[in-house]
Amino acid sequence: MEHNGNYKNEFGWFADKPTVPRKLFHAKAVVGGLLIFLILVTAPLWRNLGKVVPAPDPKLNTQAILALPEKDRVCVEDTAFMKANHMRLLVDWRDEVVRNGNRDYINSKGKRYLASLSNNCMECHSNKSQFCDQCHNYVAVAPNCWGCHWEKEKKQVAQTEAK
């Protein structure tokens, strides 16, 4: 076969490897656009650079809790369980109360509690903004309990104002 070079591709033999122009078309626009995109995407990082978000610090110093003797300052379950499972416990309470009419919760030690968010939990933890919201805001979860259930915090404020 006749040829005049030492490089072959599907079109035949060539003397030199054909060169493709290595050029970025519209370089200014492309690079500029990419830069803007990167800045926009990382904007939240830049905006919060150097800011220290305080670690959540749920407060347990409500009047109702402080009024209890030291050894009785326990939740319906122990702290580790509540930290990990309070949301599941509340969902179970909700289903048992509303659907099965079981309004009492018997805890792991056999003690009975009223299974009620507003009428039991919030009696002790009457400081929603200092307790619930601390961690919920930190991890950016927004439980929709408070659309219907009363946070008793406002009541306390109203009562102290009345005094």
Next chain:
Amino acid sequence: MSIKRREFLRLAGLSTLLGLGGKAAFELIAPGQLDAQTYAPESHALKAKRWAMVVDMRKLDEKTAAQCIQACHLAHNVPDIAKPTTPAAAVSPEDQVRFRIKWLWTEDYHNAFPGEEHEHIQEKLHHLKFLVLCNHCDNPPCVRVCPTKATFRRPDGMVMMDMHRCIGCRYCMAACPFGARSFNWRDPRPYIKEVNLNYPTREIGVVEKCTFCDERVSKGQMPACVEVSNGALTFGDLGDPKSKVREVLRANFTIRRKAHLGTLPQVYYIV
């Protein structure tokens, strides 16, 4: 592989022993753990086979009715759309009717019992204001159409609402022939003058209705309206022949709203 008869008997015996003694052993090692993290009804809860109500219109004057309605609405944070607490929440007169939330309200005879009226009806029926509420039907059409089972019939006959599940489709409102269900077109909180902090409100987008005061019955109390009705309302167990409702039903002629529709309403009226 085979098992000898002696071996089989020994195994069977041992498993039986373990089964019988297991719970006792568990109680010894960890007392209370076996029955732990369970649920039970409140100890004072009133129990019934079938809750029902009798409204005695001979004893129910308009003042008592208003008293009952007020007690109900206060106990359950029922909003009064016509009376907003802030001027910004005010709605037009037409919307006050459309957005109205009804748990317990009054109707004229011809509205409460359509088809039962005629031209020459007893004079007093023109003036009676019938106290109406959810009928807690035995065959509730609202429950049948609810796509999420947010409304359901309890074994004791109460037709309950699970607000957590309601998606606001309003099928139940279309199904209920008594208009006993109301949709929250607005956030109800700005329309509640006096607040009961021990009972939740509802949110925009859910349907609500009378629940026969399940939260009070579970504490051993009578429904809020019955308590202030001066004997005009009777609440009790239809399954118990000695109960007050059965006694009242035996002694009087009673009618029910739209009984011909077959929903088996369980609120009875003595006219």
